[in-house]
Amino acid sequence: MSNPSAAIELRSVVRLLTDENGDQAKYWVPSYQRGYRWNKIQVFQLLDDIWEFIQAGDGRPKSSFYCLQPLVVKKMNDGRYEVVDGQQRLTTIHIILSYLKDIVAILDRSNFQIDYETRDATFLHDIDLDRAGENVDFYHIGEAWRAVEEWVSKHSRPHALKLIQHLLNDDEIGQNVKVIWYELTLEDDAVAAFTRLNVGKIPLTEAELIRALFLRRAAKDDLTGSLQLRIAYQWDRIEHSLQDDAFWYFLQNSGTTTNRIGLIFNLASELWNRPDVGDDHSAFSHFADALQGEGTAEKNWKKINDIFLALEEWYEDRYLYHVIGLVLHHSPRSEMEIGALLTDSRQSSKRDFRAGLRKRILRLIFDKRGELSTDEIRQEVDEQCRMVSYTKLQKARKLLLLFNIATLLENEKSNIRFQFDSFKKDTWDIEHIRSVSGERPDNPSAQKAWLQHCLAYLRTDNAAEAAELAKAISQFLDEDATRADDLTFEKIDGAILIYFKEAQEGGDNALSNLTLLDSRTNRGYKNSVFAVKRDILLKNDQAGTFVPLCTRNVFLKCYSSAVGNVTFWTKDDAKAYFNAICRTLTKFMVSSEVV
Incomplete structure (x- = not known):
């Protein structure tokens, strides 16, 4: 679904409140979408997750942020945004801001507006719990309101203030809440996109979002289109190679049929010292930052392609294939191990790198560290093989x-x-x-x-x-x-x-x-x-x-x-x-x- 012309970026929640002219942002939910259906547990989970992020603020870098799932929209002729995907999260944010509207007003902010093609929006904009039983949409909105009320009652008023301050923090660097904003073009079919994302249950993968980032940046950096074509070609080659199970299981211990290219982006995030690597959308947030400046598409794509070429070289080298494959099989976190091996391979000679692999095996299988002489290795192998029995299955499997x-x-x-x-x-x-x-x-x-x-x-x-x-x-x-x-x-x-x-x-x-x-x-x-x-x-x-x-x-x-x-x-x-x-x-x- 990724479209190189689509606008894709990390957008702080405060930017959802207004349009590009600074006026109140207006969102429109079309009839092909069902109504609001989040329950109390989902609302609690969102609030708890944001609060947990806030509580850990002192231990996080200033650039960290809490990232919500993608909000897919399409700009309408009248300036409103058609909500293609993300209605549930968007509505929940609206309810939170409505419940705490006095704090929102103190911060000199105002809520955004949501309208519906076939439903009454007045209840959402002025929630009256006495009317919550009138229809199923009102009921779920009322339950979400009660969930926010209950969550706030369990915390103090200062906590509620802190929540809204982080939610509406306009510091683009971080320490706030952001969404992945994916804006379709005028030519895109919103109904087809909705069907793919909801009816077909095929969500936007992080890889698709990153692909859109690269192709969009490449289109700006190279007006001839050759950079876009090269990235698209190499992207397809990487994806095709990783779909080969022989290659994939050499690197990973479990299988996934989709988004295998995400492994490369996770490795890139790890190698480039992202502090939030492992968090949801951490790789996307890395590239959203890295691809901001002019000329960044080719530079960052080269790093991605270099990682893949290194993995491919290991796979094609019969010795490295077997030894690295064995190391990764016994590593509890294979992605981190691959990252460490990539670093070692760049900083070591070919001979030293291969010697280092044997040291890893000595540690992983024989639980020995440091240098051992030939006689010490022979003795260690003999002793451990004699100690192994049917009652020590894990050790027997390793040997x-x-x-x-x-x-x-x-x-x-x-x-x-x-x-x-x-x-x-x-x-x-x-x-x-x-x-x-x-x-x-x-x-x-x-x-x-x-x-x-x-x-x-x-x-x-x-x-x-x-x-x-x-x-x-x-x-x-x-x-x-x-x-x-x-x-x-x-x-x-x-x-x-x-x-x-x-x-x-x-x-x-x-x-x-x-x-x-x-x-x-x-x-x-x-x-x-x-x-x-x-x-x-x-x-x-x-x-x-x-x-x-x-x-x-x-x-x-x-x-x-x-x-x-x-x-x-x-x-x-x-x-x-x-x-x-x-x-x-x-x-x-x-x-x-x-x-």
Whole structure:
């Protein structure tokens, strides 16, 4: 909806009171809009939010302000403004100023006027609670009036004065309340805009507001239109790139299908030290200020584009993609981490930047800070890997994910990349490689599901023992068949463990018996024997389900020096797997490779 010709700015509430000639401002609400519908809670929330902002005034910079949602208007031929979006907020401000009109008068101000195409405006301009029951519009206006009355009664009169002083502060620098003023052009269709914003429930995003700021400033700075076209082209390229989930989930841990470009503006606000970064519309307010002067469009857009190009460079560099992707995955506030990384990359050499990334991983995964020698890193990796168990799932996930990343980076000639998008869109379990005796299914439905997985595998085995065991399982699962008294789940379970050589020594909870697996696959064959797990996982891999490289390697027994029978997971296999984890993590953490 953003229109480069539309007027868009931050406008203090006091500027809503008068038009450009200094006369009383008049707003007109057309018939396509519903009436006023805010309730007491919404009015309380607005007043409380403004009051909280006022109370924190001493701790805020002078330029800070409380920002209301956009007010979308269109100038009419008679000088009035047609209210396209924001009627509820505008009316609430009118009610607040009406209730405290004596204070407003002391400040030598007067309220603005609101008229309606099909409704009576006299009640709003002279609220009489005795008439509040006459229709639904009067009722809600009356309730809002009572809410203001109740809020003021809970505070002192000086507090009410302070509220109005901030609400009507005409200092354009800040310490007041502002709205995002979005004025459509005469050519814009107000009804279509209203439909988009209200009926379709597609509000103006902050990105659209910022786009309008840039294009409007560019039109003033360059009359040829070439700057506008360049910004519009690069904007579309950035938006298109960020819609690629592979790129987006490299940077972020959660998905959003709209306004992904907002990430770039949030980063810009953070890098340029906005004190209110993180507040609603903080990025917009930053650019509303930054684009005030002549020639500011190209300068500020270059900063935006430079941020995107840096992120794109990280994404295209295979080493940086994996290491930065890992860092951001483990960062509780990825935007702040990206900002810090951007700063580091600009202030450091390529070699130092990459060394700094490994230090971040050492801190995030191993909880170690400062420089460690090769021997200290080797010892730390070995100790932490030995300490990890199935009871420490978060630590196990971190180490196993790092193992996957480090394994991929061992082969510099490979073009395989870890799928952060597939990984982050799914939920992941830490799965036992070899079954654990204490986790056998304990209810009939789970037992049947477990046996069905085993049966499916045994039917592919040509051994006579497998056929005999499959026959016993089939009899147990057939509810209509006559079943021998001693044919119990426990007996069949024991026979299965003997056949797959998992009876004598059950798998343990150490890292050497753990791997990453998506929750759907894991819970589908919960605690099956190794051979069954292997069969299901490889079929999923062939079908296109994302299986982490090291998980696939485990079930292919790639870490075992002597493969032997691929259907069993032995102590030697577990030992070789554990040693591979320690060796790979140590090599990655001490690596001096920076090219």
